[in-house]
Structure formats: structure tokens, C-alpha cells
Amino acid sequence: MFDRKRTIRTVDFELPRGAVSIEALMAMPREGWEHLRNEINIRRQAEPARPFARCRLCEAGVFIRAQAVDGGHIPFYAHFPESPKSCPWYEGGNLKPDDARAAQYQGHQESALHRRLCQTIEALAKADPRCVSSAIDTYLRPEIHARGRWPDVYLDMGTFGRFALEIQLSKPFAPEVVARHVHYEREGVRLIWIFRELEDPLPQGFHDVITMQRGNAFVFDNDAEAASIEKGTLILKCYLEDGKGGYLKSRLVTLDDLDITTGLSVFLEDRRSERLVKYCKEVRNRWWQAFQQAKTDKPSSPFYSEKFAPAWASVRSYVPELSAWKENYWASHSDRGQAHLASLFAILCSVAHSAEQDKEVLHITRHSGDGALLAMLNSKLSSATFAPYANLIEAFVTTTPLANLLDRPSLRKIQGNARSAHDQVDREHPVWKALARLFPEALDGMVRAEMADLGRLPKWATGPQALPSS
Ligand SMILES: [Zn+2]
Known part of the structure; x- marks a missing residue:
């Protein structure tokens, strides 16, 4: 399936983790390598010069790539683009994050469905009397000024808190997922990713979001929309991982039901730690x-x-x-x-x-x-x-x-x-x-x-x- 000579065989993770061979990585449960994948991206966001995981041969930073296969994903190591091309394990040809983002977001930004969902969700949230102000995407540019980071929907719910809602229809890009969590946490804004549906099989980018949300997926579908209209506040459908590769029966939840006290993530139940x-x-x-x-x-x-x-x-x-x-x-x-x-x-x-x-x-x-x-x-x-x-x-x-x-x-x-x-x-x-x-x-x-x-x-x-x- 892959050329073993051109694959990173051993990666040194920051202690106490230490060396993890490609075989050990591939033998991990999905939750295990997904956690490592996000930790790598969190570190890259915070301190690009101090990689969390390094190639044994060239000592450059590496990340975990999830390769889609029948019925799931297999984790591999890959060098970040700035790694020396002379490394014997260099696999070459990584897509640069900016290019990948551009390619992916182009169609997305113009999507009429996305636009309609943003407007609907904002309108439903505004019906809640606690909502002080709200905005859809670009309007927030002056306040959250980091390049390219403004939420699809921004909600100021007064003393209840400020929320950024990302309505994600296309596959999110792993470094971008982590970058947004780190960014909003710094701003004191709670980030929630909202999907339209849980595809099967689910692309890895969605899995990365669910990992950041501790095994919780939030979906805004017709059921959630109907419930929101009835209750006069935003309601989402929440899927919790069942620990066996699937999900428990979904539940309809309001923002009040969610745990917003734990750092980077908003969730109904912490399924990963459990x-x-x-x-x-x-x-x-x-x-x-x-x-x-x-x-x-x-x-x-x-x-x-x-x-x-x-x-x-x-x-x-x-x-x-x-x-x-x-x-x-x-x-x-x-x-x-x-x-x-x-x-x-x-x-x-x-x-x-x-x-x-x-x-x-x-x-x-x-x-x-x-x-x-x-x-x-x-x-x-x-x-x-x-x-x-x-x-x-x-x-x-x-x-x-x-x-x-x-x-x-x-x-x-x-x-x-x-x-x-x-x-x-x-x-x-x-x-x-x-x-x-x-x-x-x-x-x-x-x-x-x-x-x-x-x-x-x-x-x-x-x-x-x-x-x-x-
Ligand atoms: Zn290397």
C-alpha cells in the first residue's frame, strides 16, 4: 500500500512519550492517534519552532496523516513541508496548508447552503432574549483580527458567554481546526463546530473536530431546526461516541446543556476522557x-x-x-x-x-x-x-x-x-x-x-x- 523505504519509520515524541514506531502508531486505537495528531497541531500553532514530534533521522517536525481506506483511516507519519528534502524518509509532495485551505475553502465560501444555514442559525439564536449581539462571518473582522479567522456565526449571549459557531459542510483541515480552538480560547470565545450530517464513512477532518470536542459531534438538521423554532433558542443535535466506533442515540441540546468550562473544548459529555x-x-x-x-x-x-x-x-x-x-x-x-x-x-x-x-x-x-x-x-x-x-x-x-x-x-x-x-x-x-x-x-x-x-x-x-x- 505504501513504499516502506519512503515512510518515516520512527518518530520521537516529546517526553514522557518518547519513540513511537510506525507499527506502534498503526496499532493504536483511533482515539489514541487522533489525540496525538491534535497535540502535534496544537504545538505547531503555539510554538512552530519546537515540534511535538520529530523524525528520528532528520529531526524535523512531523505530523500524522490519516489515509482513508475501506471503512476507516490508517495513520501515517509525514514531514511538515519545511523539512529537509534530503531526509532518506522524506516522502515529498505534501500539500502546503495555505494551498490546501485555498482549494478547499473556495467553493465552500460561496456555497448557498452554507449561507442559508448561517443565517438560519443566527436568526434562531437571536430569538433567545439573552442574545446581546450576533454577526455572520466577515462582520466580525475588526474584532477578531487574526488573518482569516472569523467565525461563521458569532453570538454574544451576555453573561452566559460568547460563542463562535463554525458551520462546517466540507472537510475541515486539521491545522485549521486546532488553530481556531487555540485562537478562540485566547479570546475567551467558546467554539462549537456544527455539521449538517454525520457522513459514513466520515472524512478525517470531521474526526479531528470530534476529537477536539472530546467525542461529541453537533449537527444542525431539520429536527434541530424545528426544535429551535419551537423552543425559541438554538438547539443542536448531539451525537456522543459510543466507544465502539459508532455513536449513541442522538439528543437535542441547547447551549445551556453544554460544558463550557473546560479550556479549548465545548461538549455535552467528555467521551474521550471517560x-x-x-x-x-x-x-x-x-x-x-x-x-x-x-x-x-x-x-x-x-x-x-x-x-x-x-x-x-x-x-x-x-x-x-x-x-x-x-x-x-x-x-x-x-x-x-x-x-x-x-x-x-x-x-x-x-x-x-x-x-x-x-x-x-x-x-x-x-x-x-x-x-x-x-x-x-x-x-x-x-x-x-x-x-x-x-x-x-x-x-x-x-x-x-x-x-x-x-x-x-x-x-x-x-x-x-x-x-x-x-x-x-x-x-x-x-x-x-x-x-x-x-x-x-x-x-x-x-x-x-x-x-x-x-x-x-x-x-x-x-x-x-x-x-x-x-
Ligand atoms: Zn526526516
Whole structure:
């Protein structure tokens, strides 16, 4: 389908994401690469000289191109037009944004349908008594002066807020989508993209808008128009992503129903963050439930309870290498891998719950009182069983507000001993991968970064608390 020699093979994203191969990109769920695609464009808008993602060979900025295929899109890397043509991975022939925009907008601007929709939507919004003033496209030029950026419909709804409505009939152009979000946020204006319909398949430009709107699509069709006339205010049809590649049953919404408090995006429900939050908790909840049952099943040795079996099966479905590891572990340690992973789960849950609840909560060992968490970590890392996880535990604790535990002399010494006496498991190890699936907010760099961008990291994974400045 494409000439592999002439395609960017590896891209270095700004840390903590790091290198992402073309294979890894193509294996991502749509939401994952769409988020990266928009982050690249947001950065290019704000700081063109500091690309968010760079070609491994020429170090020039790259973006993610969505290639339409049957039933969807495949993501590829592509150089921005100013990249050196001498790069061995340079694919050549990118359309310059200005040319592409000109080509696309020419027909669009003159479209009679577009004109009629703008006028109808403005008239319907003006019927709302809160509407102080309104304008259609070019009239706003003096106020919002950046070149070429004026909304199709502008609404000043008084104390309720100011809105820019983009009525988008043709495929929007990705950098333009992001540019407008950044621009209006700066102006304190809420941007809403309105489509006439949700085509199937939907061109990538529309997907980019839906990504910026956190999985929400707004449509102004005949139903919305009829409802607007009846209610005396602007009503839109809202489609929410169902998380399975489709949409939930549409709902008619007013501007009042929308969340306008969250930075760049206006939405009815944040479907993208919800999807991630669900992904993060899915496997961990199974382990937590198994752990509770195991305590009743085998109070003296819960980690050996067979109640963990379904939880083990759920994480193994994500990390198939666990099966071979479990057999080796039995052969080399005469201990059950499932119980070993359950113990590590209890160690990390102790750290996460203590960080979440601002008090020491232990799920393993009998330490209690002040310093119990430190004492537990010290005793576990002093044992040959858990010493190979000094690096993993450090990586985990670093992502929590309890990161300063790592500065305690006792733990530092024990960590040092563990590292010099035992080979450390690394990120490629099946157990590290399993724990990254159980605690992705902390140990899966891509998930962690996306949740941070969306402002949805749980308290326990928000990293070290800033010290009060003196
Ligand atoms: Zn290059």
C-alpha cells in the first residue's frame, strides 16, 4: 500500500512519550492517534519552532496523516513541508496548508447552503432574549483580527458567554481546526463546530473536530431546526461516541446543556476522557474485587487464593507472555507467578491508596502507624523476592504525590542494595507490562500523557506536590 523505504519509520515524541514506531502508531486505537495528531497541531500553532514530534533521522517536525481506506483511516507519519528534502524518509509532495485551505475553502465560501444555514442559525439564536449581539462571518473582522479567522456565526449571549459557531459542510483541515480552538480560547470565545450530517464513512477532518470536542459531534438538521423554532433558542443535535466506533442515540441540546468550562473544548459529555478512565480501571477493578474475595477465601495467605484466577486471565489477555513467565517462575522460584503478581498488586495499591487518601493505607504486611508505608516498601525491597522491582517501584512512586519517599535515606539505601545485588525487571518484562496494564495512569507513558493533557489524572497519579514557595 505504501513504499516502506519512503515512510518515516520512527518518530520521537516529546517526553514522557518518547519513540513511537510506525507499527506502534498503526496499532493504536483511533482515539489514541487522533489525540496525538491534535497535540502535534496544537504545538505547531503555539510554538512552530519546537515540534511535538520529530523524525528520528532528520529531526524535523512531523505530523500524522490519516489515509482513508475501506471503512476507516490508517495513520501515517509525514514531514511538515519545511523539512529537509534530503531526509532518506522524506516522502515529498505534501500539500502546503495555505494551498490546501485555498482549494478547499473556495467553493465552500460561496456555497448557498452554507449561507442559508448561517443565517438560519443566527436568526434562531437571536430569538433567545439573552442574545446581546450576533454577526455572520466577515462582520466580525475588526474584532477578531487574526488573518482569516472569523467565525461563521458569532453570538454574544451576555453573561452566559460568547460563542463562535463554525458551520462546517466540507472537510475541515486539521491545522485549521486546532488553530481556531487555540485562537478562540485566547479570546475567551467558546467554539462549537456544527455539521449538517454525520457522513459514513466520515472524512478525517470531521474526526479531528470530534476529537477536539472530546467525542461529541453537533449537527444542525431539520429536527434541530424545528426544535429551535419551537423552543425559541438554538438547539443542536448531539451525537456522543459510543466507544465502539459508532455513536449513541442522538439528543437535542441547547447551549445551556453544554460544558463550557473546560479550556479549548465545548461538549455535552467528555467521551474521550471517560473512555480512558474506563480503560484504566477495567482490569484493576477485577484484581481489586478478586483481592477482596481472596481475603475471605484464604485469610492467612490471600495471594494464593484461586479467586485471583479470573483476574489473572483478564491481564493475561493483554500480556500473553505472562503464561510463559509463570511457568519459568515456578521452575526457577518454586512459587506461583499468579500469587507473586498479586503481591506486587497489593504493594502498588498500598502506594496508590495512601497517595489518594492522604493517609497510610496498607494492603500487605502488618506495619502500622506513622511510617508504615515506608516500612512496608523497605521490608519488601530488602527481600530477594521483590528486590528485582526496585526500578519499577521507583518509577511508580515517582508518579505519585508520595514521590518524596524516595529521598528517605533508609529506602535509598535499600534500593541501592537491591540494584547492586539483583537484575532489575525492565519495561519489556512481562510483569512490568502486566503492572502497566493494571496501573496505566502511572506506568503506561502514552496513557499517562493523554490523561494529563485532558486534566484527568487521578489524584494518586498527579506526581510530586509542588512545595510551597517561601
Ligand atoms: Zn526526516
